[in-house]
Amino acid sequence: xxxxxxxxxxxxxxxxxxxxxxxxxxxxxxxxxxxxxxxxxxxxxxxxxxxxxxxxxxxxxxxxxxxxxxxxxxxxxxxxxxxxxxxxxxxxxxxxxxxxxxxxxxxxxxxxxxxxxxxxxxxxxxxxxxxxxxxxxxxxxxxxxxxxxxxxxxxxxxxxxxxxxxxxxxxxxxxxxxxxxxxxxxxxxxxxxxxxxxxxxxxxxxxxxxxxxxxxxxxxxxxxxxxxxxxxxxxxxxxxxxxxxxxx
Amino acid sequence: xxxxxxxxxxxxxxxxxxxxxxxxxxxxxxxxxxxxxxxxxxxxxxxxxxxxxxxxxxxxxxxxxxxxxxxxxxxxxxxxxxxxxxxxxxxxxxxxxxxxxxxxxxxxxxxxxxxxxxxxxxxxxxxxxxxxxxxxxxxxxxxxxxxxxxxxxxxxxxxxxxxxxxxxxxxxxxxxxxxxxxxxxxxxxxxxxxxxxxxxxxxxxxxxxxxxxxxxxxxxxx
Numbered sequence: 001x002x003x004x005x006x007x008x009x010x011x012x013x014x015x016x017x018x019x020x021x022x023x024x025x026x027x028x029x030x031x032x033x034x035x036x037x038x039x040x041x042x043x044x045x046x047x048x049x050x051x052x053x054x055x056x057x058x059x060x061x062x063x064x065x066x067x068x069x070x071x072x073x074x075x076x077x078x079x080x081x082x083x084x085x086x087x088x089x090x091x092x093x094x095x096x097x098x099x100x101x102x103x104x105x106x107x108x109x110x111x112x113x114x115x116x117x118x119x120x121x122x123x124x125x126x127x128x129x130x131x132x133x134x135x136x137x138x139x140x141x142x143x144x145x146x147x148x149x150x151x152x153x154x155x156x157x158x159x160x161x162x163x164x165x166x167x168x169x170x171x172x173x174x175x176x177x178x179x180x181x182x183x184x185x186x187x188x189x190x191x192x193x194x195x196x197x198x199x200x201x202x203x204x205x206x207x208x209x210x211x212x213x214x215x216x217x218x219x220x221x222x223x224x225x226x227x228x229x230x231x232x233x234x235x236x237x238x239x240x241x242x243x244x245x246x247x248x
Numbered sequence: 249x250x251x252x253x254x255x256x257x258x259x260x261x262x263x264x265x266x267x268x269x270x271x272x273x274x275x276x277x278x279x280x281x282x283x284x285x286x287x288x289x290x291x292x293x294x295x296x297x298x299x300x301x302x303x304x305x306x307x308x309x310x311x312x313x314x315x316x317x318x319x320x321x322x323x324x325x326x327x328x329x330x331x332x333x334x335x336x337x338x339x340x341x342x343x344x345x346x347x348x349x350x351x352x353x354x355x356x357x358x359x360x361x362x363x364x365x366x367x368x369x370x371x372x373x374x375x376x377x378x379x380x381x382x383x384x385x386x387x388x389x390x391x392x393x394x395x396x397x398x399x400x401x402x403x404x405x406x407x408x409x410x411x412x413x414x415x416x417x418x419x420x421x422x423x424x425x426x427x428x429x430x431x432x433x434x435x436x437x438x439x440x441x442x443x444x445x446x447x448x449x450x451x452x453x454x455x456x457x458x459x460x461x462x463x464x465x466x467x468x469x470x
Binding site for chain 1: 291294302303304305308329333340341342343344345347
């Protein structure tokens with residue numbers, strides 16, 4: 001959520017290096033709130049990007065424009081842990097006069113954190129939120145969900161529209177970039193492309209996202225389904241996922 | 249008990265009491281307030297029934313009730329989408345549902361056939377094909393072919409051929425495939441498909457059979 005009022009903010013997108021986040025907070029003061037610009041906060045469409053832009057990238061631009069006067073700085077993941085469009089958006093935002101610090105999460109900084117929420121039991125939305133919160137707060141959670149064997153899998157990034165997550169049983173494991181974030185290795189291709197072979201998995205991407213290449217390949221390889229959607233989920237996509245879960 | 253499969257262009261109905269099948273256009277079904285289903289599937293059915301069933305699940309159950317083979321694939325080419333299920337030992341091995349570019353399917357063919365007054369019963373297959381990236385791009389190619397001298401019937405057959413290639417690829421290029429939906433009645437489509445693999449048409453009632461088999465299993469003895 002975006003804090004109400006006119007307080008100064010630190011924006012970020014993707015999974016920036018932890019040392020950059022810590023450094024900015026130290027420089028600007030710990031009271032400045034961090035805002036994840038990837039998320040749809042209801043900002044109006046900036047109209048600055050093609051309509052065939054991944055919704056997450058559009059969210060970044062829309063949020064940045066909306067919050068332009070409040071953002072002290074944007075910490076922008078522009079390396080392999082994000083995508084080329086993340087890098088392009090950084091370039092565009094800098095050109096608009098925003099202060100942007102680019103982050104390239106290097107292999108030497110990969111962590112090996114325990115996959116508590118990816119392999120735990122509970123609602124997908126709740127577990128994904130906990131994982132994404134770990135980008136800015138990596139402290140170990142005290143209320144960890146119980147481990148479970150996976151009955152289903154959800155691979156990908158946090159969707160723009162969370163309604164798709166409601167279809168999955170609590171015994172669904174999380175894979176893909178979400179798992180990479182929990183592990184602290186956002187650009188680890190081996191981990192991102194890992195799934196449990198026997199687990200029926202939905203490979204989710206936003207439409208027009210480069211991760212569609214991976215999703216289609218992995219869905220074909222492991223007998224899952226690739227699902228993409230632009231902006232909001234529609235009934236047809238929900239029906240497709242519902243059928244896959246019921247029949248697998 | 250009235251069962252319904254309400255697609256975006258055609259609605260298939262089965263009265264299990266009389267055993268009577270009926271097919272009407274969905275636009276007519278929407279207008280008629282006297283039609284209400286006990287159990288229904290299909291995009292337009294959600295608010296017209298007591299019990300709604302997922303289309304892909306109905307297709308899978310219908311296929312299992314109609315096909316005795318252990319390992320087989322079925323594909324339903326509808327007005328706006330394509331559904332696919334592959335079975336291994338009568339368990340679902342793979343499934344998919346092409347939703348995003350449904351304009352490349354039945355509805356577009358009906359538009360083209362109507363516009364050029366093509367009778368698909370007599371239409372000869374074409375060895376040539378056009379790239380049906382989506383229905384709109386495919387239609388543009390048909391118009392271009394016609395404007396540069398290709399006969400309208402040949403151009404439509406080329407569009408059909410492009411569709412067949414898409415459907416065949418979508419199903420993973422199996423040697424044999426069972427076909428569900430309105431294209432079971434399109435001779436040109438069937439002949440074109442036969443040049444790629446052995447296609448066995450099951451007709452337009454497969455999802456309805458799925459609903460009926462579900463009712464049998466639940467003990468209602470429909």
